[in-house]
Amino acid sequence: xxxxxxxxxxxxxxxxxxxxxxxxSISTAFTKCMSGIPDCEVxxxxxxFCHFALQELExxxxxxxxxxxxxxxxxxxxxxxxxxxxxxxxxxxxxxxPFSTIKxxxxxxxxxxxxxxxxxxxxxxxxxxxxxxxxxQHAFIIRHPLLVYKSMRKATFxxxxxxxxxxxxxxxxxxxxxxxxxxxDGVDTVFQQHHDLWTYIRDHVNPSPLVIDSSALLTNPxxxxxxxxxxxxxxxxxxxxxxxxxxxxxxxxxxxGDNIYKNENFLGAAMYSTHFTPPTVVPAWEEVPDDVRExxxxxxxxYEDMLKHSLNQ
Numbered sequence: 001x002x003x004x005x006x007x008x009x010x011x012x013x014x015x016x017x018x019x020x021x022x023x024x025s026i027s028t029a030f031t032k033c034m035s036g037i038p039d040c041e042v043x044x045x046x047x048x049f050c051h052f053a054l055q056e057l058e059x060x061x062x063x064x065x066x067x068x069x070x071x072x073x074x075x076x077x078x079x080x081x082x083x084x085x086x087x088x089x090x091x092x093x094x095x096x097x098p099f100s101t102i103k104x105x106x107x108x109x110x111x112x113x114x115x116x117x118x119x120x121x122x123x124x125x126x127x128x129x130x131x132x133x134x135x136x137q138h139a140f141i142i143r144h145p146l147l148v149y150k151s152m153r154k155a156t157f158x159x160x161x162x163x164x165x166x167x168x169x170x171x172x173x174x175x176x177x178x179x180x181x182x183x184x185d186g187v188d189t190v191f192q193q194h195h196d197l198w199t200y201i202r203d204h205v206n207p208s209p210l211v212i213d214s215s216a217l218l219t220n221p222x223x224x225x226x227x228x229x230x231x232x233x234x235x236x237x238x239x240x241x242x243x244x245x246x247x248x249x250x251x252x253x254x255x256x257g258d259n260i261y262k263n264e265n266f267l268g269a270a271m272y273s274t275h276f277t278p279p280t281v282v283p284a285w286e287e288v289p290d291d292v293r294e295x296x297x298x299x300x301x302x303y304e305d306m307l308k309h310s311l312n313q
Contacts (some may be wrong), residue, residue: 012097015233016112016114016135016232017115017136017137017138018133018138019115019116019117019139019212020118020119020138020194021118021120022119022141022143022191022194023187024143024147024152024155025142025214026217026276028117028140030117031115031117032250032271032273033240033241033243034234035223035249035252036243037229037235039112040112040113041111041115041254042253043116044250044253044255045118045256046096047118047122047123048121049053049097049255049257050256051082051119051122051128052083052271053076053082053083055186056079057075058289062078066098067127067131068099068100068101069100069259072098073095074120076095077094078123079097080092080094080257083241085165086159086165087259088163089258090140090259091259097256099131103131103132103133106133113234120140120194121186121189121194124196124197127266137206137231139211139212139231140212140306142211142213142214143214143215143308144215145191145299145300146282146292147283148296149281149295149296150292151292152187153291153292156178157170157191160245167180170179178291179294189298191299191302192298194302195302197282210227211307212311213307215279216305216311217276218276221241222238224311225240228311241276244274
């Protein structure tokens, strides 16, 4: 292994952890849970928004991807404006969208504890992986692909309908084909990229990153949370099993812009949650739409491999 810290990297600032996630994997509720740790600085998908900013720049014809803010202020202003089209009443801050800025701020944090929830699709290659901050323990949360894509399909339709960006004259959710949207946004390969980053972290950063299956977390949260906290250096308490139902706590999280936490289509249920609830039953393959089934089938090998390494398995 190269550059491998110990399994519980703790400096004077205390435990630091990144929970790498795939969409619709209970990760936002997990983030609210982590907000209950005293003196914990919480970051919400900082690299994920960097990734989506670069996607928007590519659509605008900016083929050379800027990684730092200095000298690229104009490009990141364009990216911020482009991202605002997808969310009502949201303002993105251009200087919070470069990868180098996020790495620097995460490594320089003086908080006692730091928790980062982020998207594994943001770190697909060596160009991006150089920005993984040092001194952090890594964990990966997974969820059955049928549940992920079924939920993502519903949320995506609602979001694009709300902002008037449906592309194929789909009049209702039953006529919605999620596949072209998934391909454009890169979420058709989220499980593969999740697996790729997990493999990279094992080989180059930490030989035993944690894998949390959302069903195990929801079924019996106390032992999963205790194992997670012990591994990353957070203080565990039974009080973590319950939290406020108000979304106000999200105002204290570090975001790429203002009012992102108000996005009801993707974050609403989690923002008003108060505890982990029993997991949703996985539907039968024949019960889901064709687009969900096709995407889930491609994802299953990656999910099943990571599931073998998950906590409580």
